[in-house]
Amino acid sequence: MSQPNTLLRAAVVGLGIGRFHVEAYAANPHVELAALCDANPERLGSFLRQYPSAKGYAELGEMLSRETLDLVSICTPDWMHADMGIAALQAGAHVVSTKPLTTTIDDARRFVAAAEASGRYLMAAHERRFHPRYRAMRRVLDEGLLGQLFYVELDYFTHKGRQFHNTPWYKSAEHPRAAILGTGAHAVDLMRWFGGEVEEAWGTANHIAWPDFPDDDCMVGVFKLAGGAIGKVTQTYASIRGAGEPDLRVTLHGTKGSIEDEKLFSLDWFGGVPAMEVAGRKPWREVPPVQQDRVSHHAQIDHFVSCLVEGRPPQPDGREGARTVAACLAAVDAARTGQPVRPASF
Ligand SMILES: NC(=O)c1ccc[n+]([C@@H]2O[C@H](COP(=O)([O-])OP(=O)(O)OC[C@H]3O[C@@H](n4cnc5c(N)ncnc54)[C@H](O)[C@@H]3O)[C@@H](O)[C@H]2O)c1
Numbered sequence: 335m336s337q338p339n340t341l342l343r344a345a346v347v348g349l350g351i352g353r354f355h356v357e358a359y360a361a362n363p364h365v366e367l368a369a370l371c372d373a374n375p376e377r378l379g380s381f382l383r384q385y386p387s388a389k390g391y392a393e394l395g396e397m398l399s400r401e402t403l404d405l406v407s408i409c410t411p412d413w414m415h416a417d418m419g420i421a422a423l424q425a426g427a428h429v430v431s432t433k434p435l436t437t438t439i440d441d442a443r444r445f446v447a448a449a450e451a452s453g454r455y456l457m458a459a460h461e462r463r464f465h466p467r468y469r470a471m472r473r474v475l476d477e478g479l480l481g482q483l484f485y486v487e488l489d490y491f492t493h494k495g496r497q498f499h500n501t502p503w504y505k506s507a508e509h510p511r512a513a514i515l516g517t518g519a520h521a522v523d524l525m526r527w528f529g530g531e532v533e534e535a536w537g538t539a540n541h542i543a544w545p546d547f548p549d550d551d552c553m554v555g556v557f558k559l560a561g562g563a564i565g566k567v568t569q570t571y572a573s574i575r576g577a578g579e580p581d582l583r584v585t586l587h588g589t590k591g592s593i594e595d596e597k598l599f600s601l602d603w604f605g606g607v608p609a610m611e612v613a614g615r616k617p618w619r620e621v622p623p624v625q626q627d628r629v630s631h632h633a634q635i636d637h638f639v640s641c642l643v644e645g646r647p648p649q650p651d652g653r654e655g656a657r658t659v660a661a662c663l664a665a666v667d668a669a670r671t672g673q674p675v676r677p678a679s680f
Pocket residue numbers: 347348349350351352371372373374377392393394409410411412432433434459460461501503516
């Protein structure tokens with residue numbers, strides 16, 4: 335691809351998972367990786383050695399006051415996203431924020447309002463929507479092979495031992511985050527993407543396996559979705575054998591077929607034969623794979639940049655990210671109160 339005349343000046347704040355954003359900007363012909371920001375000097379230093387033309391900053395405010403930036407990736411701990419993202423929007427940059435967009439409804443409202451007031455785009459980095467596994471499932475739904483969905487289940491069985499050890503803020507008592515919001519935001523977002531908007535949530539949770547984790551570490555959310563389907567998301571943080579492939583299990587049932595992880599079954603293959611003749615009798619086929627040479631994190635940044643170059647809004651946008659936060663928090667409230675909860679609307 336030839337080099338465009340004007341490069342978009344990009345910065346990344348937070349260089350953990352943010353390294354994927356750095357790599358994607360550095361490889362994008364429309365972008366100049368202008369600045370990197372991290373409060374950890376060793377981490378920042380190692381990135382600056384790898385990307386010597388980028389300027390380094392320990393503090394976001396200083397970076398925003400010194401640099402003119404077109405886009406900023408916010409990849410810091412969850413509770414920082416809103417304040418940092420708003421500062422970047424107000425400095426004139428388009429913003430992409432890692433998931434969950436925020437940890438509270440108030441922050442989500444402030445973040446979305448700041449984006450709309452600024453006239454800049456806000457994208458929620460739900461990278462699973464750019465992952466070939468889930469894109470392949472979405473394509474099956476778009477092609478109508480499952481008919482109308484009536485059940486959408488995502489079970490995310492993880493073991494967080496390594497992550498809690500390497501990145502202690504994930505279990506910080508100062509900023510607790512329920513499992514279904516922290517990691518579960520991926521599954522809840524995919525449930526919404528596959529099955530539609532959440533109208534009501536129920537939940538139940540326990541706190542058995544990680545006594546020093548400051549919130550519930552095992553949770554089930556049950557959701558009434560706008561099209562009538564029932565959604566169910568389970569998030570565990572201490573499944574000893576959970577962290578295998580796939581650690582996020584997907585079951586979709588519709589009026590014409592089903593998906594179970596990589597397996598697909600559709601009545602459409604049998605040319606009008608009644609369902610009772612084929613149900614349970616014919617073999618599954620593989621969900622037709624989507625070919626993609628970019629990892630999901632890179633693909634989402636490529637999408638963000640293309641949207642800015644072409645002047646169209648990136649998806650999922652800030653409101654989408656906020657709806658996923660609202661759905662997660664509705665399940666958390668429901669588990670605490672024992673009552674069904676309607677999510678905040680965005
Ligand atoms: N698949 C995914 O989409 C995915 C995976 C992992 C993490 N995440 C999300 O990405 C975010 C970051 O998670 P992580 O695992 O990379 O955490 P991390 O702790 O490894 O990285 C965060 C970085 O932010 C820096 N930082 C903290 N406070 C700062 C400040 N005030 N100013 C500048 N830098 C600061 C830290 O020094 C650290 O290097 C979280 O929101 C997390 O939920 C998303």
